[in-house]
Amino acid sequence: NTSTFTGIVGGYDVYQKNYVCTIETQTLVFDDLINGWVSFMSYVPELSTSLRGNYYTFKNNALWKHYDGFVYNQFYGIPNTSKVTFVFNPQPTTTKTFKTINYTGSNGWKVQGITNDYTGTDENPQQPGLGNTTSTNQNLGILSYDQGYYVDPNSGVQYRAGFDRKQNVYYAAIKNDSLSVAEEVITPGNKSTGLKGQYLVVTFSEDDFTDRTGAKQLFSVGAVYNNR
Numbered sequence: 001n002t003s004t005f006t007g008i009v010g011g012y013d014v015y016q017k018n019y020v021c022t023i024e025t026q027t028l029v030f031d032d033l034i035n036g037w038v039s040f041m042s043y044v045p046e047l048s049t050s051l052r053g054n055y056y057t058f059k060n061n062a063l064w065k066h067y068d069g070f071v072y073n074q075f076y077g078i079p080n081t082s083k084v085t086f087v088f089n090p091q092p093t094t095t096k097t098f099k100t101i102n103y104t105g106s107n108g109w110k111v112q113g114i115t116n117d118y119t120g121t122d123e124n125p126q127q128p129g130l131g132n133t134t135s136t137n138q139n140l141g142i143l144s145y146d147q148g149y150y151v152d153p154n155s156g157v158q159y160r161a162g163f164d165r166k167q168n169v170y171y172a173a174i175k176n177d178s179l180s181v182a183e184e185v186i187t188p189g190n191k192s193t194g195l196k197g198q199y200l201v202v203t204f205s206e207d208d209f210t211d212r213t214g215a216k217q218l219f220s221v222g223a224v225y226n227n228r
Contacts, residue, residue, distance in 0.1 A: 011048030013055045043075035071213045083205035096225040099194040102171040105218040108210035111142035116197030142172045144207040
């Protein structure tokens with residue numbers, strides 16, 4: 001198979017003071033202050049330029065002005081969803097149980113998914129019928145603060161099934177949603193004991209429920225864990 005390389009589109013974003021580089025279908029941002037790439041962008045321009053303090057791109061024979069108005073994360077008339085993936089890896093050589101996750105920032109962030117490190121592959125020489133085995137734990141996600149809101153119909157008490165908020169910090173328990181593997185011993189309550197591993201890979205994304213075109217800020221993320 002052969003592919004056609006259409007070139008690189010580059011420009012300077014004077015508003016954010018970053019260089020914007022588009023290669024095929026990916027747009028990346030380079031920051032001179034840290035001498036590194038800082039973000040992927042959700043738009044793919046045909047050309048980009050800055051003029052008199054404003055940043056513009058061309059798409060489908062039209063000129064588009066960025067950072068204009070109060071509609072966020074919408075490019076060329078199409079809404080997009082932001083997401084950020086973090087790796088929690090404190091004490092890298094120690095196996096831990098990650099219990100909760102937290103963040104400071106805006107309402108409207110959810111956890112799209114959480115996974116931990118793989119245990120590796122075993123050949124099962126005594127039980128070849130099982131084949132090679134490997135396992136990882138996962139969490140299917142955590143609802144945002146507004147997404148998870150509900151009222152108990154019996155008591156009338158309000159609850160949050162996802163992130164809750166205390167002193168402007170959003171936090172939620174990490175529940176293990178993994179399927180059991182062959183010969184695994186299931187202990188009572190293991191569905192709510194968190195995820196075990198040396199590290200976690202966590203993907204935050206915007207929900208489609210909370211102020212869809214509003215600004216969403218994410219200042220910091222963290223996790224509470226126990227050494228085992």
